Amino acid sequence: MHLVTAEEMRRLDRHTIDTIGLPALVLMENAGRAIAEAALALSAQLELRGGPARWLVLAGKGNNGGDGLVAARHLCEAGAETAVVYAEPPERLTGDAAVQRDALARFGIAASVCAPGAIDWRAYDGVIDALLGTGTRGAPREPYASLIREANASGLPIVAADIPSGLDADTGAVHEPCIRADRTVALAFRKRGLALHPGREVAGDVSVAPIGIPAWLAETYGVRAFHLDEAAVRKRLGIDPSLPRRTDTHKGTYGHVLVAAGSLPMAGAGLLCVRAALRAGCGLATWAVPARLAEPLLGRVPEAMLAPLADGGRGDWAAVPAEALAALCTGRSALVLGPGLGRFEGDSAWLRRVWEATAGVVPPVAADAGTAAAQAGDTPGAAAAAHAAAATTTADAACAASVAAQAGDTIGAAAITHAAAATARATTAADAASAASAPARAAANRSPKPLPLVLDADALNMLADADDFAGWVKRPAGAPAVLTPHPGEMARLLRCTVPEVQRDRIGAARSYAEKHGVYVVLKGAGTVIATPAGIAYVNSTGNAGMATGGSGDVLAGIIGSLLAQGWDAEKAAAFGVWWHGRAGDRAAEARMTTASLMAGDIADYL
Ligand SMILES: NC(=O)C1=CN([C@@H]2O[C@H](COP(=O)(O)OP(=O)(O)OC[C@H]3O[C@@H](n4cnc5c(N)ncnc54)[C@H](O)[C@@H]3O)[C@@H](O)[C@H]2O)[C@@H](O)CC1
Ligand SMILES: Nc1ncnc2c1ncn2[C@@H]1O[C@H](COP(=O)(O)OP(=O)(O)O)[C@@H](O)[C@H]1O
Ligand SMILES: [K+]
The missing domain is CATH 3.40.1190.20 (Ribokinase)
Incomplete structure (x- = not known):
């Protein structure tokens, strides 16, 4: 439900590791397993050529790549044919990703280093994109860029780890190139870029996989952006979309x-x-x-x-x-x-008067229709009087009368009806004004309700x-x-x-x-x-x-x-x-x- 930025995600990661005490490798293991499960679910829908699904994992040198290596292990364990292509020489992997690289080698999973143009994409049924995650800065550079272009051109279904590589996790901006995924497994939290356009279009179906970082931590860290789906409507806003009504209502x-x-x-x-x-x-x-x-x-x-x-x-x-x-x-x-x-002409000032009246402030112009009416605080009556004063035709004055009547202001209505008659007789606005202002003066003492x-x-x-605008009433x-x-x-x-x-x-x-x-x-x-x-x-x-x-x-x-x-x-x-x-x-x-x-x-x- 929460939408996080890359920076917020880093803080939530760190808190889970340093304060809660879950090792980063545990999070990575959970992440990789969730990605493998999504791939296996997709395999079940693919028309395979008889044998097990063949997955190609594209791994970058950061933790996103580490997630992909874990996924490769789980795919292999589940019986899928799995191969890994490293975007960079595997010696460049460090930390947890390096641990996964070594485990992968001991598992006996085939791995090679990217040489643009050398991958035979026809040898696979699907691709795991674990090239770049929330650590991405700017547009993908080579050799990442070539791998992304080739993967997109292969026509194979793509499952993205955390975010499609090339997507800006914070803004949803899509760099050139960017993976076009069929599915994205967002790790722990949905990144903002997966909800915002155009990012949303390159992410395919997005699911959020729990990996050990508790959801409540987002509240603690003041994450205040939310993905508005039915779950959020029900859980966060507390609304039942069927909008049930009490029976005894009118x-x-x-x-x-x-x-x-x-x-x-x-x-x-x-x-x-x-x-x-x-x-x-x-x-x-x-x-x-x-x-x-x-x-x-x-x-x-x-x-x-x-x-x-x-x-x-x-x-x-x-x-x-x-x-x-x-x-x-x-x-x-x-x-x-x-x-x-x-x-x-003058519509901004006009809007201000509506704004202030609906905020509970007596519009200053009401005074023009008769200071007494305005002082009496009867806004509908005073306003209608002002309206009548401005009216230059009988029809307009009659209209003002209907306004006052609808406002439930009978005194004002009487005033305006009077004004209409006056207008019909004298046809000058001044006459209408004076006719209107007298009864309006007697209007009841009411302030506008916000x-x-x-x-x-x-x-x-x-x-x-x-x-x-900054000076308008709050x-x-x-x-x-x-x-x-x-x-x-x-x-x-x-x-x-x-x-x-x-x-x-x-x-x-x-x-x-x-x-x-x-x-x-x-x-x-x-x-x-x-x-x-x-x-x-x-x-x-x-x-x-x-x-x-x-x-x-x-x-x-x-x-x-x-x-x-x-x-x-x-x-x-x-x-x-x-x-x-x-x-x-x-x-x-x-x-x-x-x-x-x-x-x-x-x-x-x-
Ligand atoms: N504890 C954690 O930090 C966890 C992290 N997780 C994964 O780790 C990812 C974040 O990992 P990292 O912070 O290592 O970052 P990434 O794996 O997203 O990528 C960083 C690496 O890519 C390189 N890079 C950055 N921008 C590039 C560009 N435009 N072109 C080419 N190379 C570029 C950087 O030099 C760096 O080596 C998440 O998206 C998620 O998949 C998960 O494993 C869960 C736990
Ligand atoms: N591509 C889109 N996807 C989802 N909603 C859209 C899309 N394009 C427009 N809308 C929605 O349609 C509405 C268009 O509103 P607006 O631009 O004010 O149009 P108009 O003034 O013609 O009524 C907004 O609620 C907007 O979010
Ligand atoms: K990715």
């Missing part, structure tokens, strides 16, 4: 998500997001949209409620005050903001453009922010390049999460989830069919829905990502090819 038990998404021409983003949120189990979903979109969208997701926000007839968010959206948050349990939102926030797509671009416990950037958005947030993000995905997500106290979901193959406390997960589910427009909108809806159900952000983000990927895998299985996958399919397979 829709109010499962939270109410507010999705603010969609604009012309990206209304579909909101559609996907809201559908996914409902499929992910929230009790209720409200979809806030620019008013112009409301009518065509009515009934498209019959299970969701539509909340049209006055947009000056534009069909986008440019004329929708942040306070109008903030007002809608009352009575909701999470807000998803971003899919299909678009960009507009609620969890998911920021996706353009909301992330707005955030990236906010030079003052979110209280219970109102976490989950950011779901793809690598391009992550690069904008970090103000670096996409290749820099991709070179160290865990580092990129973790550094931003720790610095800003947010949860980061860095999407893409092997999505990384990072928490403000420095914990990171690398997801194991999903497929390239999910590289299709709208998949991210589905993910944002899932995470928002789980947050609305009261899940803590680490569980909501990690499980949401895993579930999204698994639904994508199931949807792909149902079709002939992953290429056919559409984002809506992912929501359908939740």
